[in-house]
Amino acid sequence: MNEVSNFCPNVLCDPALVAKLSNNPPQPTNPPRNNTGRPIPGFPEDFQPQSSTPSARALRSRQEGGGEMKGLPGRDLLAPKYHIHNGQGDLSDFTLYTNISNADGTAQYDTHNLYGLAMLTATRNALLARRPGRRPFVLTRSTFAGAGSRAAHWFGDNKSTWDDYRTSIAQLLAFAAVHQVPMVESDACGFNGAAQERMCARWALLGAFMPFYRNHAVDTAPAQEFYVWELVAAAARKAIDARYRLLDYLYTEMRRASRTGKPPVNPLFFVYPGDERTFGIDTQFFLGDALLISPVVEDDAEAVTYYLPDDVFYNFWTRERVRGAGANVTADNVTWTDIPVHIRGGTVLPLRTASANTTAQLRRNNFTLVVAPGLDGTAAGSLYLDDGESLEVAEDESSDVTFRWDGMTFRADGMFGFATDVVVESVVVLGEGQPVTREGSWSLNGPFEFTLQV
Secondary structure, X not given: OOOOOOOOOOOOOOHHHHHHHHOXXXXXXXXXXXXXXXXXXXXXXXXXXXXXXXXXXXXXXXXXOOOOOOOOOOOOOOOOOOOOOOOOOOOOOOOOOOOOEOXXXXXXXXXXXXXXXXXXXXXXXXXXXXXXXXXXXXXXOOOOOOHHHOOEEEOOOOEOOHHHHHHHHHXXXXXXXXXXXXXXXXXXOOOEOOOOHHHHHHHHHHHOOOOOOOEOOOOOOOOOOHHHOHHHHHHXXXXXXXXXXXXXHHHHHHHXXXXXXXXXXEOHHHHOOOOHHHOOOOOOEEEOOOEEXXXXXXXXXXXXXXXXXXXXXXXXXXXOXXXXXXXXXXXXXXXXXXXOEXXXXXXXXXXXXXXXXXXXXXXXXXXXXXXXXXXXXXXXXXXXXXXXXXXXXXXXXXXXXXXXXXXXXEEEEEEEOOOOOOEEEEEEEOOOOOOEEEEEXXXXXXXXXXXXXX
């Protein structure tokens, strides 16, 4: 909640008078706690009580060097000639006035959109000072270019409506695939208003396949926790079970995003750039490049029409092979606890053999590798492993494993720096008939291979 705000409706308001009349902030009921002077572990000296550092707490310019690039002089910052028609009124309404100066002499008119980015950056730096070397988790509503390298983002105060449920997919694609903010989500079941049972069931399923996932509502809204309705609870149990089994796949995709910028979520045309029929699709998406998510999007519907490119796919839930023809497909009788998900042919999907209630528990479960051969009969995938909390991980402390299937031989090779007792206990090869499973106990501390007749 890092948007700078103001309870004055416009620049004609008297802030002191508004604060007095509305008793905002209210007078404290208890006197302020005395500063004990005890040191605060993990923070620098100038943050400590009664710091001896001369510059502590002093306002100081953050601009280094001799530059004075702080905006052209003589501008009317409250009513500029280029007037922006903001949907909420003038730019100064209910927020810091645009003519207010910052500590370094810049004006809010020029820097207002950076406020959230600056705040999340300061928060991240504070967490790193408190826990050096360990990954901080910062969740922000306000963002700017570059925010994705420092924080997760939620899409703000949406509504408990089918329209906002649908819109969340386009928002996901915009932020994760275009704006380079990979850890994103829309509040499942909506933030404002009263959530409807069937809509909430659909949203519980959809949200589980977004990088960040939570059910979150305003305190004045009726209860909408997944357990409120048995139908929604059943949908959520199925979705969360699948999400936890897929967390290592998603973790691997997030690692790629942090190192190469490759999106963890893709619109269909990112994966099939030569298929112009994918260009306008904003109600389906790929999680990574292996999982195609095609949720039911119409109000109270139990059917969905979705697009399958000219390729081979496999039903994630049943493992059935489906040949896409570059055309729309209609799925009927999609129950309130179902969501169409397909594995793209040509990929290898790492799954934990079982879900868990916590990620710590999950990390003790073994793996199943699902091989989904492409049209040429081959498949490839990867799995990244590390300790899950170190900020900087050396190559000899992590594993980046590549899986390959050539139609007869399965190979795992790559870098194996992360020592683990977890093993691959089965490899499942999909095809036109029943899946073929090879049981085993292959260590992830080194390469392995085997041949299999399918």
